[in-house]
Amino acid sequence: MTFLRFAVRRLVEMAVTLLGASFVVFGAMYLAPGSPASFLLSGRSASPAALQAINEQYHLDDPFLVRYLRWLGQVLQGDFGRSLTYRTDVSGLLADRLPATLLLVAMALLVVVVIGLVLGWIGAVRGGATDSAILVTTTLAVGTPSFVAAVLLQGLFAVKLGWFPTSGAGEGLLDMAWHLTLPAIALALYLIGMLARVTRSAMLDALEG
Template identity: 80%
Template sequence: MNFLKFTVRRLAEMAATLLGASFLIFGAMYLAPGSPASFLLSGRSASPDALRAVNEQYHLDDPFAVRYFRWLGQLLHGDFGRSITYRTDVSRLLADRLPSTLLLVTMALVLVVVIGLALGRIGAVRGGATDATILVTTTLAVGTPSFVAAVVLQGVFAVRLHWFPAGGTGEGFGQLLWHLTLPAVALSLYLIGMLARVTRSAMLDVLGQEHVTVALSRGVPKRHVISRHVFRNALGTVLTTGGLIVSTLLVCTVLVESAFGVGGIGQLLELSITTKDFPTVQAISLTMVGLFMAVNLVVDLVHPLVDPRISLGPGRSAA
């Protein structure tokens, strides 16, 4: 029952947050300089009648509140509007480009979780020169922005060594995976370093606790203690970074997709901002907010399964 109540409460909070985010996203675009009408006219000087016709067609002269509630009503019916730049439904643009972005983010997330947890665990358990090497490596990873990693990886492994394609998405699922390998590595590098350091720190804290010392002194195999007690207890701390990891992946995918020419929603967002394509920018931004909130909800629900000390009872959350 507590689980159900918590889920319902979190879903209600998500709905309220999405409503607030929709208002901020919609309003922020209209605070930016310039007008979509100037792009529609391709920068040409236009007569007042032509400009009025464009504004009427796209409802650009309507009051802000009217435009917002019209847009919100369309969203509730699954209609994201029509792209000003591409002259097609925004939902169709998202359907065409979202799979590539989701696959890229998923590949990067797998690399972050597998390599980050492994490096953090090895550094905490082995210590010594191994730990020092991992610390230096992860420090370099954390200090390397995604766009810098993209340029370096592209120059070395695509241009010089010809091991991977320099950009694009190829044809078919197999080619898509191959083309997204370098972008996924560039996108995950910073977060691998961050997660490794968080995991190492959390495990070292648990290793110093009394129950671990007692278990080791009683002859319990160290491997068993590390797996069943230290690593599992440390995962509670690691899980709290889940939202940060996903939000970073979603933000940085804009830069990485542009660098590698991946036709995902990140690249679409950059182009849409440049051309003042309001409906597309608003739809992509709201989609990213929704994905981020969904991941946070999953983390909150999984947290008690990893750490039984976390309660979903009244007045408490799994965060």
């Protein structure tokens, strides 16, 4: 239950973070120099009537908060808008990348469960220096941001040792899994440390009882 509460809390924190990040990014786009209409025209000249038509079509004259809430409401309904760069729906772009994303999440969860449980069990059963080493390792795992872990893992295992590819998502299930191994480990490190600690505490309580 402790780990479940922790996972729920992390999901809530993630949702709040995403909401705050979306507001900041949307605000930065709103405050950026130039106008969205000029970007849509790609530098081409247009009459005032054409500019007004673009502003009306995309609601560019609406207040910032109204535009943000409209965009947020559309996102919650599954409408992510249209990419101005790729000239296609954002939903389609996300769908193309969904298989790799789901595989990455599945691999990260598998790594968390297997390694977290094993480390927690070993630390509780063996004790002594082994337990101390696991505590130090899990503390480092919890305290290392995912992006820092990703850089370190890629630098060592992909660039220096050449064991893993440095970029791309691969083709086919096995090749995709091979490409996503390092990102999955980097993504899982924090939860590995937390699950190992929770497992260790539960095992110690069971052994002492």
